[in-house]
Amino acid sequence: MADADFAPIEINTSPDQVHALVQATLQEDLLYDLSRIIHLLPFEARKDTQTIFSHILRFRPASYATDKDPPVISYIVHNRPEILVELCRGYTQTQSAMPCGVILREALKFDVVTAVILYDQSHEGEPAVRLSELKPNLPQNGDGVFWNFFEWINKSNFEVSADAFTTFRGSMQEILTRHKSLVTAYLATNFELFFGRFNDILIQSDSYVTKRQSIKLLGEILLDRANYNVMMAYVESGDNLKLCMKLLRDDRKMVQYEGFHVFKVFVANPNKSVAVQRILINNRDRLLRFLPKFLEDRTDDDQFTDEKSFLVRQIELLPKEPVDRSRTSRESPSGANTAAVA
Template sequence: MAFFFNRGRSRQPADVARSTKELLLRVQETPNLPKAEEDLAKQLSQMKVIVQGTQEVNTSPDQVHALVQATLQEDLLYDLSRTIHLLPFEARKDTQTIFSHILRFRPSNYAPDKDPPVISYIVHHRPEILVELCRGYSESQSAMPCGVILREALKFDVVAAVLLYDQSKEGEPAVRLSDLKPNLPQKGDGVFWSFFDWIDKSSFEVSADAFTTFREILTRHKNLVTAYLATNYDLFFGQFNDVLVQSDSYVTKRQSIKLLGEILLDRANYNVMMAYVESGDNLKLCMKLLRDDRKMVQYEGFHVFKVFVANPNKSVAVQRILINNRDRLLRFLPKFLEDRTDDDQFTDEKSFLVRQIELLPKEPVERSRPARETQSGVNTAVA
């Protein structure tokens, strides 16, 4: 009779976490077991209720805290990140919700200026969770839920640091936050570099979500990314230009050129911008974009091209290309996207570039660099 009296009692968070762990292992070892998948979905649904509550039942901070501790003790977040692609659709959505709430959770009287405890735990003790979430882009079923979880985690700079500097291969331990080597140039082996393939070679839905996460990594924590790009400049922009800017996918190409412009025009990336606009090869790539068949590719390419022309300290290589193409550019630019009659800023920028090209010397001139504090005007003028 005790069985019937206990049926209505809610189970303890530790029991739910333990049962979920056991069912995850069963599903992982033997996929497509309907009963195991159904039971697992029920456990995940119960976990979601604990962390999120319902319209009728509010969450209990003590219950949430107990569940967070249990998930860490069972290493449940790692198992979920590895097996999310095996879960039924609703279970994947519940997993996304559970992850997001747990990553944000702060116990009562927890210092508000500190990273949430689960974020701190992951970057110091279990960074493999982040790497496995990124590898979720390898499966169409897990790409979008993993992307949502990653972007929640990327609100914290320590997470972005791990993703940028991890160079582990599959089956190897990921880098801990305390072991990062930001001054050591990379070889392109880590999980961050896989984003180029996920963006360029995946289905449209997977590619779009991967690009959103990729952009978040590169734009949210500016000081971190500035240092990273400075150390890995050649490798990063080699990949970015070859794989993304010249992608066969229109959407990838357009988004990547726009992101390139954002990176270069960000004040935090001033030195990166100056390195990029010194390259004659980069200028040739941008001029090629101006002649693309798609108008939006031309438009986004223009916003990168203008950085080269507006720079008052052009390299000899850039000067030579602009001087050799001066007449063609002066004929081309006034008619370039001339149907954008309602875009006064674009029209003014074209006029400014025409004037800068007219003022180019007959031959390239070696120019000394001004002091760093006087260079910031370049970015202002271009922007």
């Protein structure tokens, strides 16, 4: 039989036909069914499901305003957020982790999707939170689907863990670059819970890849100007500084390097807490011996060399005893100390 017999059939469709098909897909709840059973499908069918989601999530009728979220996105967050939750739970199965991850990363480009995933706290079999039901000012209990990402990243096999972290990191970066007010409010309301899990599970992960990438992401979160208040709260903690100093002595150089970019925020802060000052003062001599030799083979990195010199000078200038510098305001200082190492 000739190869031409296997050529794909091209079908001409009109925008109205596509629109009708998308509407029928929603009416039959096909997206929810697919998100729930994708792990049961054969490999090629999972790829097809990924393609179906990708096209439908981006679909806009010809007359639809381009500055509005696609209609399917609006439908999901207002009427069927369970689709998003089931896609996240795709990380519980090796077969569905990657296709669900691809779909999620496409959907997370829209802040309404990100908000639903961040604020949903439903359990298996319960309705997910609708966009109109979000309570941004209410601290969470850590049981929602977003919090499961910490465990999926840390305890799954490498393939699932890597894809889950890609989605987690991608969602945080999307939020940091596109939806700054959303992440600022979320981290402020759930500060202790978020950074407690971030430090305990990701920063101290046994996986080198997870550990290194998590430290880098932490630095990006803290150094984003929109998160100034979050950064100041993080660098007030003596326990956070101890964890960071431990990273500087890790056996792996890239972990040391990423840890340095968090450590410098503690030292550069002109309003150090008493707890942070005490740790730095008690370790002053050791730090002054350690830093000049720290990653000294990075001779081609002038910025890193300058930052080390800056930190050495700041440590030299520390008082003999901690000074209580209680702030009356959390507004960003006009000085350039923090910016100098950002």
